[in-house]
Amino acid sequence: MRExxxxxxxxxxxxxxxxxxxxxxxxxFALTEALPGDAAVALAGDQPDPARIAxxxxxxDLDRPAYERLADWATGLLHGDFGASxxxxxxxxxYIADGFGPSLLLAALTxxxxxxxxxxxxxxxxxxxxxxxDRLVSSxxxxxxxxPEFALGVLLVTVFALKLAWFPPTAVGYGTDLLAHPAxxxxxxxxxxxxxxxxxxxxxxxxxxxxxxxxYTAHARRYGVPGARVRYAHALxxxxxxxxxxxxxxxxxxxxGVIVVEALFVIPGLGTVLLNAVAERDVPVVQGLAVxxxxxxxxxxxxxxxxxxxxxxxxxxxx
Amino acid sequence: MTARAxxxxxxxxxxxxxxxxxxxxxxxxxxxxDPGPRSVSFTLGGGHWLGTDFVGRDVWQQVLHGGRTxxxxxxAATALAYLVAxxxxxxxxxxxxxxxxxLLMRPLDVLLAVPSLLxxxxxxxxxxxxxxxxxxxxxxxxxxxxxxxxxxxxxxAAARPAVEALRMQGETWWRVAVGYVGRATVRxxxxxxxxxxxGVLYLVSTAAFLGVGVAPDAADWAVMVDRNRTGLMVQxxxxxxxxxxxxxxxxxxxLLFDAVLGAPSEVPRRGLWRLRLLRGWSRSSxxxxxxxxxxxxxxxxxxx
Numbered sequence: 001m002r003e004x005x006x007x008x009x010x011x012x013x014x015x016x017x018x019x020x021x022x023x024x025x026x027x028x029f030a031l032t033e034a035l036p037g038d039a040a041v042a043l044a045g046d047q048p049d050p051a052r053i054a055x056x057x058x059x060x061d062l063d064r065p066a067y068e069r070l071a072d073w074a075t076g077l078l079h080g081d082f083g084a085s086x087x088x089x090x091x092x093x094x095y096i097a098d099g100f101g102p103s104l105l106l107a108a109l110t111x112x113x114x115x116x117x118x119x120x121x122x123x124x125x126x127x128x129x130x131x132x133x134d135r136l137v138s139s140x141x142x143x144x145x146x147x148p149e150f151a152l153g154v155l156l157v158t159v160f161a162l163k164l165a166w167f168p169p170t171a172v173g174y175g176t177d178l179l180a181h182p183a184x185x186x187x188x189x190x191x192x193x194x195x196x197x198x199x200x201x202x203x204x205x206x207x208x209x210x211x212x213x214x215x216y217t218a219h220a221r222r223y224g225v226p227g228a229r230v231r232y233a234h235a236l237x238x239x240x241x242x243x244x245x246x247x248x249x250x251x252x253x254x255x256x257g258v259i260v261v262e263a264l265f266v267i268p269g270l271g272t273v274l275l276n277a278v279a280e281r282d283v284p285v286v287q288g289l290a291v292x293x294x295x296x297x298x299x300x301x302x303x304x305x306x307x308x309x310x311x312x313x314x315x316x317x318x319x
Numbered sequence: 320m321t322a323r324a325x326x327x328x329x330x331x332x333x334x335x336x337x338x339x340x341x342x343x344x345x346x347x348x349x350x351x352x353d354p355g356p357r358s359v360s361f362t363l364g365g366g367h368w369l370g371t372d373f374v375g376r377d378v379w380q381q382v383l384h385g386g387r388t389x390x391x392x393x394x395a396a397t398a399l400a401y402l403v404a405x406x407x408x409x410x411x412x413x414x415x416x417x418x419x420x421x422l423l424m425r426p427l428d429v430l431l432a433v434p435s436l437l438x439x440x441x442x443x444x445x446x447x448x449x450x451x452x453x454x455x456x457x458x459x460x461x462x463x464x465x466x467x468x469x470x471x472x473x474x475x476a477a478a479r480p481a482v483e484a485l486r487m488q489g490e491t492w493w494r495v496a497v498g499y500v501g502r503a504t505v506r507x508x509x510x511x512x513x514x515x516x517x518g519v520l521y522l523v524s525t526a527a528f529l530g531v532g533v534a535p536d537a538a539d540w541a542v543m544v545d546r547n548r549t550g551l552m553v554q555x556x557x558x559x560x561x562x563x564x565x566x567x568x569x570x571x572x573x574l575l576f577d578a579v580l581g582a583p584s585e586v587p588r589r590g591l592w593r594l595r596l597l598r599g600w601s602r603s604s605x606x607x608x609x610x611x612x613x614x615x616x617x618x619x620x621x622x623x
Binding site for chain 1: 329332428429430431432433434435436437440441442443444445517520521524525528529530541544545548551552555558559562563565566569570572573574577
């Protein structure tokens with residue numbers, strides 16, 4: 001009964017995921033169609049000389065009907081062919097490959113630190129519920145939760161990089177090999193962590209308070225199960241379902257955050273590539289990156305929903 | 320259940336923190352007066368209280384002018400998002416035609432897949448949206464999630480026996496949908512609006528920082544942070560003052576709404592966790608997280 005419930009849930013969720021992927025591809029493609037007037041003229045922008053317009057038209061196959069171009073582009077995507085940049089003529093896949101390293105490093109570091117920090121803070125606050133420590137943690141997380149990365153980042157740079165000179169203010173000059181310069185990573189990762197840590201720890205705190213007040217934990221205590229074991233082996237797993245869900249939503253934030261942080265600290269990752277392409281109106285590059293980001297979000301959300309469903313199997317029965 | 324004790328002090332704290340940027344944003348342009356001549360860029364002193372910015376304008380003048388766009392765009396985007404989300408969510412909750420509900424809600428599920436800043440940047444790569452365009456975009460990004468919150472809150476109210484009774488009495492659709500179901504969801508939506516406004520302010524200022532929806536030399540706090548970064552070493556005030564004001568605005572809004580509405584704003588922007596937490600907390604239910612994955616696949620009405 002439960003197995004079949006999970007299977008049908010996964011099947012339906014997969015269908016939604018596929019629909020979302022298709023929609024992302026269509027939406028991204030529709031963008032060039034939405035260009036006012038002649039797309040080639042619009043994209044040439046500041047340099048409207050006829051040669052450039054012709055080159056753009058040639059590069060994007062604008063003379064062919066839209067559905068043919070969509071079919072070509074979509075088949076290309078399936079084979080990892082994202083088209084070529086308008087500005088440089090290099091394949092978009094190269095841009096993605098070049099920017100992938102730094103962005104992945106930032107995201108991986110953030111996620112690796114996010115889990116222990118978020119869970120730890122949440123459990124800590126829940127253990128001291130209502131007391132000074134909890135109020136302090138709750139207020140600070142509530143306050144920091146809302147702050148945009150760029151404002152927080154710029155203030156941290158002013159204090160820690162310029163006044164105290166503990167860390168370099170940007171990653172300029174380090175290239176893509178950021179791991180060799182850990183000092184340059186401290187502030188970016190700190191900025192990226194700020195919002196997700198707050199949201200995760202608040203969710204864990206709420207879940208833990210509920211779980212610690214539940215009859216089964218009281219029962220476990222009456223049996224003489226040690227406090228730490230009750231907390232981490234019994235209560236915490238039950239507090240994790242909303243956290244798993246939140247972790248996937250964090251992908252959305254992390255993506256926004258990575259774009260901003262890369263711009264702020266001049267890190268040559270995917271976010272910088274995207275912003276440059278947006279500034280240059282290099283539509284193929286923007287489209288390629290958007291598809292990569294969009295599909296990544298769809299897949300991670302799907303995974304988190306399945307995990308959350310596994311953590312609360314009764315949902316299928318109760319709903 | 321939660322520590323609501325400091326709500327009073329938190330309200331005061333939030334109100335004080337948000338008052339400064341809000342007053343500057345709304346009254347600043349009135350008080351600013353004549354911009355005066357430009358001088359050398361990135362200087363300190365010389366008749367300029369906070370020094371000059373990257374093109375030699377007075378920073379204090381820019382600060383006075385720079386809050387209005389963020390605040391007004393944020394408020395407009397939040398209102399616009401609800402203008403669309405309210406009818407869509409309400410109709411799909413009250414209607415008995417499953418097809419109509421699917422038709423209204425499914426496309427929104429699909430839109431949820433696109434990360435918000437990505438969508439804004441996508442559009443910015445093709446068009447050059449102004450402040451109005453940015454407000455529309457941010458509203459659009461917020462519609463799917465808001466509609467789902469409305470749909471879920473109204474769906475619960477619509478499943479109550481009272482609605483059945485109203486229908487059997489032959490009350491009009493309008494009276495049932497707006498008069499009863501709509502009114503029953505007001506509190507949840509007010510809490511959601513607070514969280515949403517915080518998120519919208521975040522998105523609006525971040526987009527402005529990245530140069531979307533603003534002129535490159537606009538008097539806008541986020542733009543000031545971006546453009547004056549090059550002179551951070553020489554003239555930190557041109558960056559620090561607007562950055563602190565943005566921090567105060569977003570933080571204060573969040574603290575204030577949390578204290579007023581008791582909204583658990585830590586809950587993710589997307590999905591219905593927020594709503595479930597709200598309900599779970601207000602009823603002190605031992606299992607507020609029931610139905611974790613339900614929002615995606617919710618078919619029909621939950622049995623109350």
